[in-house]
Amino acid sequence: MRVVYAQPAYIQTLGQSTAIAEHVQVDFELRGCPINKAQLLELLNALLNGRRPNLSSHSLCFECKQAGRVCVMVAQGTACLGPITQAGCGAICPAYQRGCYGCFGPADSTGPNLAALGQALWAHGCTEAEIQRLYHSFNAGTPAFQNLTLEGKS
Amino acid sequence: MTESATPRTIQVDYLARVEGEGALFLEIRDQQVTDVKLKIFEPPRFFEAFLRGRDYREAPDITSRICGICPIAYQMGAIQAMEAILGLTVPEPLRLLRRLIYCGEWIESHVLHIYMLHAPDFLGFPDAIQLAKVAPEAVKRGLRLKKIGNTLMTVLGGREIHPINLKVGGFYRLPSRAELLALKPELEWALQAARETFEWVSGFDFPDFQRDYEYVALHHPQEYAIHEGHLHSSRGLAIAVSAFEDHFDEEHVPYSTALQGFRKGSTGPSAYFVGPLARFNLNFAQLSPSVQAAAESQGLHRGCHNPFQSILVRSLETWYAIEECLRLIAAYQPDSQTPAALSAPLRAGVGHGCTEAPRGICYHRYNIDESGQILEARIVPPTSQNQKIIEQDLWHFVPAHLDKSDEALQWACEQAIRNYDPCISCSTHFLQLQVDRG
DSSP states (O other): BOOOOOGGGHHHHHOOOOOGGSOOOOOOOOOOBBHHHHHHHHHHHHOOOOOOOOOOOBHHHHHHHHHHHOOOHHHOOOOOOGGGGBBSSSSSSHHHTSSSTTOOBOOOSSSHHHHHHHHHHTTTTTTTTHHHHHSSTTTTHHHHHHOOOOOOOO | OOOOTTTEEEEESSSOBBBBBEEEEEEETTTTTEEEEEEOOOTTHHHHHTTTTTTGGGGHHHHHGGOOHHHHHHHHHHHHHHHHHTOOOOHHHHHHHHHHHHHHHHHHHHIIIIIIHHHHHHHTTTSSSHHHHHHHHHHHHHHHHHHHHHHHHHHHHHHSSSSEEEEEESSSSSSEEEEEEEHHHHHHHHHHHHHHHHHHHHTSSSOOOOOOHHHHHHEEESSOOOOOOOEETTSSOOGGGGGHHHHEEEEEOOOOOSSEEEEEEEEEEOBBEEEEEEEEEEEEGGGGGHHHHHHTTOOOOOOOOOOOHHHOOOOOHHHHHHHHHHHHHOOOOTTTTSSSBBOOOOOOEEEEEEEEEETTEEEEEEEEOTTEEEEEEEOOOOHHHHHHHHHHHHHHHHGTTTSOHHEEEEEHHHHHHHTOBBBHHHOOEEEEEEOOOO
């Protein structure tokens, strides 16, 4: 089953809004809605000094582990997009006892394992509609989410 | 300088120091203003379409993206509407925490406008960076004052832009008492800085300009309304938020893709005024004694009807918001019995929400089905409501300033628009100015 935006009738609107990288060469992408201040400063500093920006491309889970936070998904069963979302915000949502909703987009490092997270969310009692909504919010247009198939769940 | 007899056009293609982007077009013929258009180009209702089909609990995370300056207004309007549908009333400690984070938003938004966007108009600088060269202490004070607003939003909301901690029913996590008490020293500094801000802007020169406006603002019986109340107007309207659409509507003008708000009336549609001046004039008696006394020192206690003086009122509201923060923090005593959020069984229905965004009332209506899916959403941001008033102000203001050069006239017109701190990015994006003298 091809996973689409929650209301197909409104996809036309999204259809006209495409990623800038589809139109021009993008040298570097700062993630997040909003972007993180420290990451912006690091990027500017790197550009001014002619070096590669030192910004993480791993998943949000690393930030929770580094901060010593208890996993909201494992411990509380809260649906969390941390495993597939790019780090950079400091894992704010889990720090506030809620699951990450993915506003930094899918993690670059290994390619987000949506199928495995989908299974885990399923096991935690999420319905298919809930999983689809989680995967199809601000970053619904990214290839990782666009090409998603929830195997065996349709 | 253009000869006064020559018809002229003044066009500002890109109005600076407003939130977002828009344009102004002025046409002058035979020393008469013949056309004024505040043009806004981008489709403002995109978010209402995004919201359809989403889960009701997602609304605050989506609506917060309408604005990076006033996300709380958009989150809280949605939350109120959903709580109205579910029949939820949050307990007093949560209600006050919402007021506290809203005060943070008022502080950061008002201070940004006072120091970075509006003050340069009065002092003759193109922007705050030029202002900082001659008045570094003032600009530093402004930046530090703005930061305390950001800090409040970060502590309570998780981050200052698009906070993540507000939800239908309350919060995901309550702050500890210690987290809030840690803000006290900086807020005490801010209280003094707010007094100095008011003294500073009181020294500005204000164009002599007054009109008879219909002010519309929230009114709350116990407090200076910020995050809840009934809708009142200076011409006797007193209604529940849910009756908003019986008395107010929006129309699509051909030159702008943003809708313009108007008040429905037996004599036809009329413009109404929302924002700091509306709140101040309708709810002055509920400001604190110290803020009232400061207003009186400038003769504002009898009312303020000059939109150029809105910078004074924003300074007074900033001062009041800081006092409120100190009061709310001192009163915050969470215990283990205080839930972070309430929940209620899901049901279908229509709900309304309205709060006082820094720029004025921000109205929301949602229709959800029994599964919690949003069927319909309507959001009326403050700037779309003030658009007509801004145009009317220019119709009245420009004739008295036709002797000015195009450049000086453009400056004055831009200042008149900035009186409203228009958040064009909320209603849409884009502002350019064009004055046509033929």
